[in-house]
Amino acid sequence: MLIRLVLLIVLAIGIPITAMVIGPSLRQKIDPAKLYSGGTSYPATKVPFIFEPTQPQFRGLPQITNVQVVDFDQDGQNEIVACDSLGSQILLLKRRPDESWEESTLIADVAAPAHATVVDIDQDGDLDVIVSVLGNILPDDSVVGRVELFENNDGEFQRHVILDDVRRVADVQPGDFDGDGDLDLAVAVFGYSRGSILWLENLGDFSFRDHLLLSAPGTIHVPVGDFDQDGDLDIAAIVTQDEEELWAFENLGDGEFRPRLLWMTYNLDLGSAGLVAADLDQDGDLDFILPAGDNLEDFDAYPQPYHGCYWFENQGDWKFVEHRISDLGGTYAASVADINGDNYLDVVLVSLTNNWLNPENASVVWLENDGQQNFTPWQVAAEPLHLVTVATGDVDGDGTADIVSGSLNVRRPHRNLGRVSVWRNQQGKQP
Amino acid sequence: MKYATIALLILVVLEAIGAGIYLSGEAARTIPLVPTEKLADPTIMPQIEALAEQASNGTANDWRIYGEALIGKGFYAHAEPAFREALRQDPENFDAMFGLAFCLDRMGRMQESSVAYSKVVQAPSESPEQQIGQINALFAMGRNAQREDAPEDAQRYFQQNADYPAAEYQLAKLAIRSGHADKALPIIQKNLANIPYSLGFHFLDQRAQSELGNTVRAYLAAAMVERSAYLVSQNFNTNYVAPLDEGTGLSGRLSELHLAALDNDTSKVIEIAEAIDRDAADHNVFVADLAKSAQLKAYIQANDTEKALALIDQLREKGRIDAVTLEAEGDAKLQSGSAEEAVQLWQRAVQLSPSEALHQKLAKQLPERSDYHQSRAAMMKGLFEFRRNRIRSAIPQFEKAIQFDPTNGQAHFYLGEMYFYLDDLEPAAKAYRECLKQLPTHGRAIDRLKFLDSAESKTDSGT
Numbered sequence: 001m002l003i004r005l006v007l008l009i010v011l012a013i014g015i016p017i018t019a020m021v022i023g024p025s026l027r028q029k030i031d032p033a034k035l036y037s038g039g040t041s042y043p044a045t046k047v048p049f050i051f052e053p054t055q056p057q058f059r060g061l062p063q064i065t066n067v068q069v070v071d072f073d074q075d076g077q078n079e080i081v082a083c084d085s086l087g088s089q090i091l092l093l094k095r096r097p098d099e100s101w102e103e104s105t106l107i108a109d110v111a112a113p114a115h116a117t118v119v120d121i122d123q124d125g126d127l128d129v130i131v132s133v134l135g136n137i138l139p140d141d142s143v144v145g146r147v148e149l150f151e152n153n154d155g156e157f158q159r160h161v162i163l164d165d166v167r168r169v170a171d172v173q174p175g176d177f178d179g180d181g182d183l184d185l186a187v188a189v190f191g192y193s194r195g196s197i198l199w200l201e202n203l204g205d206f207s208f209r210d211h212l213l214l215s216a217p218g219t220i221h222v223p224v225g226d227f228d229q230d231g232d233l234d235i236a237a238i239v240t241q242d243e244e245e246l247w248a249f250e251n252l253g254d255g256e257f258r259p260r261l262l263w264m265t266y267n268l269d270l271g272s273a274g275l276v277a278a279d280l281d282q283d284g285d286l287d288f289i290l291p292a293g294d295n296l297e298d299f300d301a302y303p304q305p306y307h308g309c310y311w312f313e314n315q316g317d318w319k320f321v322e323h324r325i326s327d328l329g330g331t332y333a334a335s336v337a338d339i340n341g342d343n344y345l346d347v348v349l350v351s352l353t354n355n356w357l358n359p360e361n362a363s364v365v366w367l368e369n370d371g372q373q374n375f376t377p378w379q380v381a382a383e384p385l386h387l388v389t390v391a392t393g394d395v396d397g398d399g400t401a402d403i404v405s406g407s408l409n410v411r412r413p414h415r416n417l418g419r420v421s422v423w424r425n426q427q428g429k430q431p
Numbered sequence: 432m433k434y435a436t437i438a439l440l441i442l443v444v445l446e447a448i449g450a451g452i453y454l455s456g457e458a459a460r461t462i463p464l465v466p467t468e469k470l471a472d473p474t475i476m477p478q479i480e481a482l483a484e485q486a487s488n489g490t491a492n493d494w495r496i497y498g499e500a501l502i503g504k505g506f507y508a509h510a511e512p513a514f515r516e517a518l519r520q521d522p523e524n525f526d527a528m529f530g531l532a533f534c535l536d537r538m539g540r541m542q543e544s545s546v547a548y549s550k551v552v553q554a555p556s557e558s559p560e561q562q563i564g565q566i567n568a569l570f571a572m573g574r575n576a577q578r579e580d581a582p583e584d585a586q587r588y589f590q591q592n593a594d595y596p597a598a599e600y601q602l603a604k605l606a607i608r609s610g611h612a613d614k615a616l617p618i619i620q621k622n623l624a625n626i627p628y629s630l631g632f633h634f635l636d637q638r639a640q641s642e643l644g645n646t647v648r649a650y651l652a653a654a655m656v657e658r659s660a661y662l663v664s665q666n667f668n669t670n671y672v673a674p675l676d677e678g679t680g681l682s683g684r685l686s687e688l689h690l691a692a693l694d695n696d697t698s699k700v701i702e703i704a705e706a707i708d709r710d711a712a713d714h715n716v717f718v719a720d721l722a723k724s725a726q727l728k729a730y731i732q733a734n735d736t737e738k739a740l741a742l743i744d745q746l747r748e749k750g751r752i753d754a755v756t757l758e759a760e761g762d763a764k765l766q767s768g769s770a771e772e773a774v775q776l777w778q779r780a781v782q783l784s785p786s787e788a789l790h791q792k793l794a795k796q797l798p799e800r801s802d803y804h805q806s807r808a809a810m811m812k813g814l815f816e817f818r819r820n821r822i823r824s825a826i827p828q829f830e831k832a833i834q835f836d837p838t839n840g841q842a843h844f845y846l847g848e849m850y851f852y853l854d855d856l857e858p859a860a861k862a863y864r865e866c867l868k869q870l871p872t873h874g875r876a877i878d879r880l881k882f883l884d885s886a887e888s889k890t891d892s893g894t
Contacts, residue, residue: 060749210874300505
């Protein structure tokens with residue numbers, strides 16, 4: 001009886017204690033590996049690259065909006081021209097013989113520059129710079145944009161404001177649209193809720209008359225080319241805000257243009273992020289390459305299943321056929337070059353908002369073209385994060401196409417930061 | 432002894448039953464998964480961990496709150512199981528239903544997200560906030576259909592959400608894009624009757640009229656786009672996420688700082704900004720950088736030149752040069768008695784980002800350029816009124832701008848614009864012509880005059 005009583009007492013004390021001790025350990029653990037994980041990574045590039053940040057040490061959160069590879073001083077060696085929104089300046093980066101980079105301010109005091117167009121606008125033999133002034137890097141519908149032309153006078157730049165009183169300007173591209181022998185300009189007024197596409201007629205003496213082509217917010221790029229191969233220059237544009245539309249403005253001569261809606265999608269969340277004109281299939285006409293992955297309207301953008309890159313194949317008579325050639329999450333920019341030296345044009349893409357919680361996800365990829373426009377993705381890098389612009393060109397003088405990119409660090413996470421970064425192409429070199 | 436044994440036996444049996452219930456409950460519970468990401472804002476993760484701790488022993492609402500905190504920082508994948516646990520514990524938890532749908536939405540899982548949103552739509556709503564949540568959920572289902580390139584499904588969802596301007600906007604847009612601009616017009620007109628200065632509906636009006644070949648009406652609609660400021664919100668994401676973001680880390684402090692700045696409460700701005708600085712320490716916290724402009728202005732207002740200049744140096748080191756820092760540096764230089772340096776800095780600032788305040792400062796310091804700057808200051812004041820659709824208040828400002836500097840072509844143009852909007856076309860044309868005397872290449876003035884001269888505009892000017 002006593003034993004039974006003792007046993008019951010032990011049980012009476014032991015059961016709740018044991019339950020309290022065991023209970024929490026029975027709770028289900030979530031396996032992190034089973035969490036949904038969007039974003040994309042790819043096999044490592046078979047073309048070797050050497051990563052070379054142009055400024056190994058920096059403080060703060062750089063905001064580079066555009067990079068280009070161009071022989072600015074016309075000495076036969078390419079430089080990098082970069083737009084630094086945080087510093088309100090256009091930078092010139094020259095590679096020194098010791099493989100370090102020398103950075104200088106080409107143009108100061110331009111508010112949130114989105115693009116610097118390097119062109120001999122006055123046709124005097126030197127390169128001038130036309131800056132697309134956003135005025136504010138953040139979403140803003142205010143009239144804060146401008147087009148500022150910097151006339152090169154023996155290395156000194158004289159400012160001419162050639163378009164004022166407009167919303168945020170994202171791109172300017174030159175071309176003689178009216179056939180009078182001088183260079184006119186196509187302008188993407190991105191704005192925010194309101195925007196437009198303009199062309200500026202060059203009237204000489206740094207004076208330009210603005211003509212409206214289309215009222216629509218969110219135009220990022222306005223590539224220029226003879227898209228219908230009729231001998232004059234047309235203008236194309238990607239409209240992205242709310243609408244997702246690819247437009248062309250067919251040059252009819254005498255400064256007249258016919259608007260043509262080449263493509264649109266009902267997917268208002270596609271996030272078109274730019275437009276590149278290039279003859280990707282090398283059939284003699286200009287195609288379009290559209291990077292898509294801009295969801296900056298979200299506090300924390302996430303890769304979407306429709307992000308990536310689209311190739312619009314020019315089939316003549318203003319017919320363009322859409323092909324999806326990449327699914328890179330958060331794709332923000334594209335550049336076209338022959339990366340592996342096989343004489344076919346490849347595509348380099350960078351990501352602004354891949355799923356950075358996965359450290360394997362790609363920030364730079366190149367798409368190998370097999371000559372039949374079948375593209376194989378190769379991952380070049382998983383960092384730096386937040387890449388918003390990319391250019392290709394030979395920056396080290398070895399004859400191969402290198403990759404240059406810039407970081408816009410305005411979204412979490414603020415680690416693995418970059419500013420202007422270079423990946424030097426080592427194709428064909430001994431390891 | 433016998434009774435004691437029986438009592439103990441009953442107790443043990445009850446305890447065993449209780450322990451069984453407790454253990455099965457524990458076995459059904461989930462341990463919150465905390466992200467391992469190290470965010471730059473050092474104050475976020477401790478708060479997230481505390482919410483996880485609270486959820487691990489708490490109710491469905493604690494899990495929901497944890498899930499929302501994760502959404503606020505973009506941890507959508509981690510938020511998903513948090514909301515699922517909240518719904519396991521309380522299947523009717525409205526906010527958890529919405530949170531789950533939203534996570535799936537933002538991770539690009541549109542079909543799963545639409546199923547989850549449909550549960551929100553079907554749930555009983557107990558408050559006006561929940562009714563708004565249901566409207567948003569139905570709208571998100573339409574958006575998801577658009578994201579899947581399924582316009583017919585999208586149209587169906589938007590039709591079910593009739594009277595919600597954002598849904599009607601999308602309906603009208605779908606109609607225009609599918610070649611039925613005529614069907615879009617009644618929707619547009621109904622909404623413009625309710626929201627006369629809706630930018631989006633005027634924009635759609637312009638597109639619809641253009642599609643229908645009504646050039647004059649399209650032209651006038653385009654003019655209304657320029658004049659309108661009301662935005663029909665097309666995306667509730669920001670409104671939903673902003674308070675969740677502010678719930679943890681320094682984002683909430685930033686909102687407090689902006690409110691204090693709006694109230695012109697200099698000492699409070701400084702207090703909050705310096706607290707943000709302390710918390711951010713040496714980390715690269717984007718939110719902390721966003722506080723710097725207000726902090727700088729507050730130092731200038733408080734005549735704390737030393738701190739202002741120190742902050743400017745700190746920002747320069749981090750690569751920031753802009754109109755705000757240049758203007759503040761100019762102000763600091765003036766406070767320390769160096770007017771010449773101040774003017775140089777303000778001139779750079781005004782070139783970067785012209786403002787009425789900068790032009791006023793320059794007018795005061797540069798008597799020889801006073802008329803020029805006073806003219807630009809008045810014009811900016813006029814533009815401020817115009818952008819708020821206060822046309823009659825804008826006119827005297829543009830007139831003042833012209834008085835100070837008759838060569839100010841832009842002021843002539845905007846004076847013309849004001850008369851154009853008031854349908855007072857004769858003075859409008861006169862002002863455009865004056866503009867062209869100063870700025871012969873002003874495309875918009877040329878276009879306006881062309882429009883006013885056209886016979887069509889004289890016969891058909893109504894919208």
